[in-house]
Amino acid sequence: PLPFYDPIYALLEPQELQSSVNGNIKTVYCQFTMSPKELAKLSTNEALFPRVEVQLRCFNTTGDIRDIEQADAFPFYCYITLNDLPVTLPDAFTTKKGKEPKRESHPVDITHLVVNSPSDAPYTMRIVWVADQRQWAVAVYLVECVNAEILRNRMVNSHAFEFPYVTMEAIIRKRLGGGDDDEVAIDSLKISLLCPV
Structure with a gap:
């Protein structure tokens, strides 16, 4: 759990993105649903606190990760859509010359994509990435977003x-x-650095 987000529950439990030694482009489809009551709670107004959001989270699962909180991390060569609408992933930056760029470590708010999609069918997420020896997992959570004043x-x-x-x-x-x-x-x-107060 992150300090500014109170998890309500998982809409999509963590789904593994398989690794590969060949560097193949892989595609995975995941689905989740939301009830009309849950949809009514959502807010896209970023100035409103507390507000309920739908968050996409991705993390590296390579190695022994049991009981260890994982930082948000997306594969660099990754493209995600929700009901055929593109998901904007965190910006990429280079830490060292010649190294693979990394993406900023934070969850992605996909509330606006959920709100703008028809609610009578499951939400379909398409994930395309270049598979390497690392394993990844992706999940979708319903969270309550709070600010520093509320935490204080x-x-x-x-x-x-x-x-x-x-x-x-x-x-x-x-x-x-x-x-x-x-x-x-x-x-x-x-x-x-994660502590907001």
């Missing part, structure tokens, strides 16, 4: 965030060092 309010209102006055005072005194020089004690702090 959740954190502040959670019981884990409550410190008794005496405990907080002791932490502050320890950090200040408590000596005559009133120097701030040097400390280290680990942060995650």
Whole structure:
């Protein structure tokens, strides 16, 4: 799960994109459905929070990935359509000269494609990629998109965030060092770039 997205459930469980040693172009078709109630919750207004989105996620499954959260990653030579409408994948960038370009690591919002497609039939996704020795998986999720303010309010209102006055005072005194020089004690702090607050 990503910090700005609360998963509601999977519309399409992860589907494996088979690897190949030949570098062949492969095509896979996947289908998912949505009820009218689910469709009514969707919002394409990016200024609205919280909002419900349909997200396409792809990740590399090569090696032992059990119990390890995977970053979003798309094969570079990849083309995806939803009901024959092209899906815009993350931009590609080159990290080193002579290396295969990589795509930005984030999920793809396909809500606008779902909303603009007829809802009486299953949504058909076509994935075309150049298969290599890496294995990939693709999935579609219904998620609630939140912003930093919503996450901050959740954190502040959670019981884990409550410190008794005496405990907080002791932490502050320890950090200040408590000596005559009133120097701030040097400390280290680990942060995650995924943490929005």
